[in-house]
Amino acid sequence: MIKAKLMVATLMAAGLTLSANVGAADKPVGITPKMMDAEVTHNGKKVKISRNQNNKNTVNASFAKTSRPCPPFCIQPSALAPGVETIGELEVIDYLKKMAAGDDTVLVVDSRTPDWVKKGTIPGAVNIPWTKLNPAKGADPISIGEIMQDQFNVSESEGLFNFDNAKTLVMFCNGMWCGQSPNNIKNLLKFGYPAHKIKWYRGGMQDWEILGLSTIPGS
Numbered sequence: 001m002i003k004a005k006l007m008v009a010t011l012m013a014a015g016l017t018l019s020a021n022v023g024a025a026d027k028p029v030g031i032t033p034k035m036m037d038a039e040v041t042h043n044g045k046k047v048k049i050s051r052n053q054n055n056k057n058t059v060n061a062s063f064a065k066t067s068r069p070c071p072p073f074c075i076q077p078s079a080l081a082p083g084v085e086t087i088g089e090l091e092v093i094d095y096l097k098k099m100a101a102g103d104d105t106v107l108v109v110d111s112r113t114p115d116w117v118k119k120g121t122i123p124g125a126v127n128i129p130w131t132k133l134n135p136a137k138g139a140d141p142i143s144i145g146e147i148m149q150d151q152f153n154v155s156e157s158e159g160l161f162n163f164d165n166a167k168t169l170v171m172f173c174n175g176m177w178c179g180q181s182p183n184n185i186k187n188l189l190k191f192g193y194p195a196h197k198i199k200w201y202r203g204g205m206q207d208w209e210i211l212g213l214s215t216i217p218g219s
Contacts, residue, residue, distance in 0.1 A: 052212035083195025117218030175206025
């Protein structure tokens with residue numbers, strides 16, 4: 001107590017003030033040393049992506065489980081397919097910022113089923129469930145072709161797909177144990193989608209949540 005009083009007296013003598021909240025406030029949590037947040041667009045509305053500023057925040061309970069049965073929830077490789085680039089959070093945010101700035105050559109895709117998306121998705125992402133691109137789950141070639149044409153900007157003539165103007169797709173799902181985005185990617189490759197136009201965010205929602213990054217309820 002005596003030491004504390006002496007410290008306060010010393011500070012006051014030096015013309016300084018001691019705030020009652022010193023040490024109580026959370027320290028800022030940036031995305032990078034030079035970026036606190038990023039403005040993106042979700043369903044036509046501006047949304048800011050940032051990290052949770054509560055220094056005591058813990059991970060979303062939906063992603064706290066460590067041991068899901070394998071199969072089917074097995075650990076995915078870091079390199080999914082030749083030519084498909086595996087990316088991290090900063091690259092995903094960069095693509096989202098490009099979309100928000102009007103770049104229509106990019107599409108960030110949440111490959112999860114709607115029940116998962118309702119729990120929260122990455123702002124700016126569009127939901128295209130893995131079942132919609134999977135013939136084994138009942139998706140027919142015509143409906144898959146329509147998704148590629150209507151949403152991925154693939155053109156078609158006389159039964160042949162042209163990928164010259166196809167969008168760069170950034171795909172993710174629940175994380176390194178999730179097979180939904182890998183399934184989407186592998187099926188698109190079978191249809192001829194160029195591997196270099198597919199990016200895979202392997203960490204998915206698990207890593208996004210662990211880093212305290214913003215999510216938004218999916219519809």
